[in-house]
Amino acid sequence: MQQFTSAEWQSWERFYRANFINSLTGFKSASLIGTINAQGIPNLGVFSSMVHIGSDPALIGYINRPVAAAPHTLANIKANGFYTVNHIHPAFLEQAHQTSAKYPDEVNEFAAVGLTEEYVEGVHVPFVKESHIKYLLSLKEIIPIQLNDTFLVIGQLEQVLIDQSLQPTTDGFLHLDLAGTICSNGLDAYYKTELIDRYAYAKPGRDVTKL
């Protein structure tokens, strides 16, 4: 085993350290967060920190970097109260990555990167039309993380849009690999996935069985 300690990575060049540390947490669900500002200009950003908080009520969180580094998405969520999360597929992966560029607030990032705004009735924030799986969140709480000035932003699930070609299984599961949802690792690596297995609910003293 190679052993690394904090004294070592604190001495590393900043981007080397960021690549290494960001790799460690494993594969992540890179998704596009869609928002709109008070002037009606939409914003789109790729985030890889979506995290399941609970199913009942259905709560989903993400980590927002310090305001100085990533101001637009958080400001728009605060102003509007609603935001969308859109899965990424290989057909528009380059456009999705390009949303990580630091565009000025007045730039419509859908237009800048070549993706399409989609509005559904009664919802005033944009979805990404090209995405096969997407959902609407309403802001519930912004929890400051004082250790490094980031935020845990928690939204409640309000609506889900899923392409007709992907039906939930008889037990409610979604085979995201069949929908082509990608995942990410580190700052800039994207992956497709292949199912190994689903396993039945585990109980002490019972063998693991495939579903």
Added chain:
Amino acid sequence: MQQFTSAEWQSWERFYRANFINSLTGFKSASLIGTINAQGIPNLGVFSSMVHIGSDPALIGYINRPVAAAPHTLANIKANGFYTVNHIHPAFLEQAHQTSAKYPDEVNEFAAVGLTEEYVEGVHVPFVKESHIKYLLSLKEIIPIQLNDTFLVIGQLEQVLIDQSLQPTTDGFLHLDLAGTICSNGLDAYYKTELIDRYAYAKPGRDVTKL
């Protein structure tokens, strides 16, 4: 597009709803958290909510369910102050899933599922010997999420162990797919991954380029 609203999933059977809602957040980094209690009995649990909080200082979080549902890992982390996170590989995937069974506090879950405790000098919590990528965290903060009685548990990275066969790239990145790290989705589905591409840091007005 199929459109689902909150009134619908609130009417669903509990496990159907849990499978559906847990699928939405996308692929996750299922990892094994290793802890030890005050009596010296180790505990091992699979968690799929590891989330990168920051690189400098290196902070990594996870969501702990309400104490009544998932008491042991959190109690051990509070008592000891240190815990390990261990990547999962296909060779011991069934054992990893089995750690989600609700064993009594006095059961050593390494022994119960057939995985091996590994201790390194100066560290008094167990790693999983079979894991190729693993790290030690020291508890920094437990943030209660009052919306549903869960917790964001944040640790600071103290040590990293990586199998000799996996070298960081020249820019610090770790090719987790080559190490066989799996990812998960929903409550019980596990996946292998295949790299699509890495892309250069994005800037406005510049084409996306592969690394």
